[in-house]
Amino acid sequence: MHARVVATTAVAVLGIAAVLLSPTSDARAGGADEPTVIGHRGAAAYAPENTLPSIDKAAQLGITWVENDVQRTKDGELVVIHDDSLKRTTNVAQVFPDRAPWKVKDFTAAEIARLDAGSWYSPAYAGTRVPTLAQYMRRIEHNHEKLLLEIKNPELYPGIEQQTLKLLGNEGWLDPGHLERLIVQSFSADSIRTVHELKPAVTTALLGSPKVAQLPRYARYTDLINPSYGSLSLGYVAAVHTVDGPHGRRLGVFAWTVNDAATARALADRGVDGIISNKPDMVRAALRSD
Template sequence: MGIDLPALIGHRGAAAVAPENTLAGLSAAHQAGVTWVEVDVKLSADNVAILMHDDDLRRTTDGHGPVRQKTFAEIAALDAGSWFDDRFKAEAVPTLQAGLQHLQALDLGLNLEIKPCRGRGPQTAAVAAAVLAAHNFPLEQVLITSFDWTAIAWLAEHAPRWHRGLLAENLNCDWQASSQALGCVSLHVADSAVDREAIGKIHDAGMCAAAYTINSVDRAAALRAAGLDAVITDDPGQLLPALPADGA
């Protein structure tokens, strides 16, 4: 397989204990002991790559309105932490550039999910790839994934050096042919769709198998025993001690 994924990846940093997609969240994941994190990237109105999951600002900031209609200056002025806990009221929405700098300082690997606003898949992939290249982030420490397969297609054609993976809710889609055509090294599917048979199918296709979002110790241990390569979790501090030593 084309990439060596860790057994545990912190989801949006460590979303159970710190505000998602923030520098504080990345620090929390590092403190929990994981070696990789997953974060989401999308574009502001002026095409700045930022760490953000939702298309609207309301849930994870004190702002509101579509991300695609706000400049980065407008987004940067928002509080991205108080919604989670008052302790994080100083947290801002970071740029991908700031996130990469923080990850490099912490020596964390990155599962970067391209989470584009509608119709901006290839454009988001292009900007993210340019930011990654400018930081000279180690190839073996980056995996780019997306539910928007047009974003992955752009990467396959224009930035093929980066490892790529597909996201899917289940295996009831054209994942095998698409993964092969796009040179993907992993398939990431929802917890509800993962079992030993599904893991076997993904491995038979020559790819790593990852599952999201798993916060149960027993479930994580069972899937690892069934051959799952990577568990994506909101609570790495809870799950990591329960996994085998090679799960770090």
């Protein structure tokens, strides 16, 4: 009995430590003097978005954080893809010409696994596949990367929050050592609230620019506010930073999607904690040359 109590206490302490070390625990995410740089859909300017080659490219560039999008197939498999339709980033219209509008939710995992998700970007990536979330997480782990995971279109996939967390747990990503490498975000406040209620130790982020007066309400279950860069002012970032989130630290701000040096430097001057970019190496270089 005593051993069980000691073990339980140790796990609790490790969980608290992971929260304290999480990406928003310092004045700037990761504790750096400059904003954290996050590769958008991997390194989407250099490889087909949301694919294994894209996160491999980010790793080659020395980019620690990457972002992705998660949706669900007809037969319940979680896959990494941005659009709710397969048309833009795969050859689905050629493989399945009679099944327009080619929604992800209307295809099985086996059918999606047949699709080419690289040729649209470049012939060099012909044969690249839409990864399952399990495949993606294993490559992230192999690359020693950190993940900003977006639950995409949760209204189309009831229960996707529970399913995503279960998969993350099965892959070892809900242990204390991984929690500091993971943020779950969504445009849906309800989805983020569900994630927080199911796994309070997970760092969460709300996409968008809620009104300042609404921030205390969202701060009950989200750690970051992640707006489009065009909507950000110095005053808005400062206002977000005055509000404490569910883990007792100030809310952070990650801005998206920034692909030029001048904007990156301007956002850093406004105090953002992270910058999401298709060209994360360019953003990193711009911040370091400022």
